[in-house]
Amino acid sequence: MRKTALNAVHRQLGAKMVDFNGWDMPVEYPKAGGLVAEHMAVRNSVGIFDVSHMGDIRVHGPQALAAVQHMTMNDASKLAIGQAQYSALLYPQGTFVDDVIVHRLGEDDYLLVINAGTREKDVNWVTGAAKDFDCKVEDLSDNYTQIAIQGPNGWKVLQKLTDADLTRVKFYWFTHGTVCGLPNTLIARTGYTAEDGFEIYVPTDEATSARVWNEIMEAGKEFGIVPCGLGSRNTLRLEGALSLYGHEISDTITVWEARLDRFIKMEKGGFTGRDALAKQKEQGLKRVLVGLENVERGIPRDGYKVFDLGGREIGYVTSGSPAPFLKKNIALAYVPLELSAVDTEVAVEIRGQQVKCKVVPTPFYKRPKKA
């Protein structure tokens, strides 16, 4: 099993470890209060995550922009240096290779942050997609320990450890600065929690990684910082209705079905997947992703079947869980277009019982605007 440079730190903290796509990762830290406490810390103050299992691909060279435009669905030409965007790598069928965050590092220099479970596939895909362009593709996945500091007080914690002025870094922008004495560290105001926060990229040697983690924990003490595992990462992103590869998006689901319309720029010109998506738009959709909330008692879980109230099977739950902050049971599910309107009632089959749920607007949770 693969380990991040912080593996020993997690074990020392008493984390419950799980196999996540071949990675030995913390799912929760019972001694710090466990999943719900971790979730609430991120919503109310600050939490810290090891997300080093994420991959990083750099595309650079004279035709780097053309290559990135060709392989991703969002419009990378709109990015200023220091700006990032949510995007995706698509198959010609308009389905997902993976979702990515594209960072523009320099004039002709881009960094794609990708999922852990799809690392090798993505690197091969990007390498293939870039081969007709004058640019280099480098897999930097093993070069970074990636630490996420998430929550409304995240910036205050990180500000104590860096010379970079974080108030000048807007959401989905990044900068470089000295962090914990490490010069030229990439500091991005990004995350996967539907909350404000930062992700930093530091060298992967164990000693440095552990030192940075511990310094963040120390700096965060006054804000009640807690270490957070994959469990709360999942419930936090689910409240924000953020997609997870293999669940809401996959190689059999298209961009329109996943309702990621705002991240696709059909007008930017040709890119892989565009033609199929143009055609699907013309023909209309059969199914779409919706948010569900329980009307009757029960917890919808990943993979549970969805029925109409007449008992006909109509779809399935992609992700479902109790939502610790919202204190409701929620799910994302694929249902036919005609049953996707808000307030439509459907049933989720939970251990043989039809449990009534209704379609609700997503995201389930939206962070409060800054005062």
Place this chain on the structure above:
Amino acid sequence: MAFPADFKYTKEHEWIKIEGNTGTIGITDYAQQSLGDIVFVELPKVGSDLTSGKSFGTVESVKAVSDLYAPVSGTVIEVNQELATAPEKVNSDAHGAWMVKVTLKDPNEANGLLSVADYEKFVAEEH
């Protein structure tokens, strides 16, 4: 982790306290810790029959669903209603937060269960 000496245990981490012909059933402190934050407990109705080794309900944490397995066969005479509204009691007091009380079908059945010493050894090995 301390397990009461007067309980019997299963390898699925249920406990049963037997008094006369009545058994009180719950899950162990080890089980609640493995599950994490418990948010939902689904229990059978009074009058239903439990079969030793078979599922009689479920307990759900934020992350996972877990079956409850009957340590013995019997008929449910009482259900802990408190757990419907306060399932987190299982986390805070696993050995006090009982789930069901049953009338034992066969008092000798309990002889096949683990003693506290056996259970402690089992947990140590599993950990």
